[in-house]
Amino acid sequence: MANSSVKILLIEDDKILNDDITAMLSEIAEVKQVFNGADGEYEAVEAPYDLIVSDLMLPEMNGLDIIKEMRDAHIETPVLILTAKDSVDDKVKGFEVGADDYLTKPFHREELLARVEALLRRAGIDTEEKEINIGNLKIHLSNRTVTVGNQNVQLVGKEYDILVYLAKNKNIIITKDQIFDRVWGLDSDTTTSVVNIYLNNLRRKLESVGKNDLIKTLRNVGFILESDEQN
Missing domain, CATH: 1.10.10.10 (Winged helix-like DNA-binding domain superfamily/Winged helix DNA-binding domain)
Incomplete structure (x- = not known):
């Protein structure tokens, strides 16, 4: 059962994929959908979330810049990068700006959920809290x-x-x-x-x-x- 007190921000410009990922994550949390980088950066900096899942290649503002803005503002919300960019250099850049994990597309539902739950546990959040x-x-x-x-x-x-x-x-x-x-x-x-x-x-x-x-x-x-x- 989803824990409605756990809130995840999803930043993904592909509407179909955004909806699919939201359906997966809604099993364990409440999900806020955002479809461009500018809105994603605003939500990430201004609103309280337990976890952020973000693409890198986004309209208006890319995912790396979103993470950099967050960390510059001393916002330590865990971030999982979810992207088609699979080179070692891309992964290193993601971790250097402050990402906590990196998952490449295409991905398996079970792996996405496992990584999300691991990041939440690391932050002291139990998605199965009763x-x-x-x-x-x-x-x-x-x-x-x-x-x-x-x-x-x-x-x-x-x-x-x-x-x-x-x-x-x-x-x-x-x-x-x-x-x-x-x-x-x-x-x-x-x-x-x-x-x-x-x-x-x-x-x-x-x-x-x-x-x-x-x-x-x-x-x-x-x-x-x-x-x-x-x-």
Whole structure:
């Protein structure tokens, strides 16, 4: 079953191949499709992804330049180059600019998935993760439910998504923009103010089952889910 909390950016200008790869990767993650280098570079730099799969020969901006822009901006998201360019020189150039892996076309579905899952594991992301535990709070990823002890916490879609994102980044400060980009996406028609509304609702529901101050607001900085792994 795909882990909807894992997000992959796919940059491939061939529409049919892009759709085919998306179908493969959708088995383990949520996939954002991009069809040119300029849009790919924007997404890679501005939005949070767990992994990027990119072609090299792209319109508007090539894959090597995308990776270079990312690394220059200190963005360490793992990158898998997926390309027809199979010379040793091309592979060396890819690794030199900061790629993490290199797979040539044509490729086998099983190898692509194996390489993607290996890169995600290396980044500490389990595509088969079933549950997140924070003390006696359990987030059940397989059926999108939350329990505290033996009590169910009834969360609506975006409330649940925010909780998962903060829980996966526990004890790390997350900005409002990061939450908005991850949960609503850059293409959303709404504004970042919606984050506060959903966070307030989420807090009230957690407080109703005794989880007071689990999610803290750092004024003008962001939010943090603090956990010492105790009940």
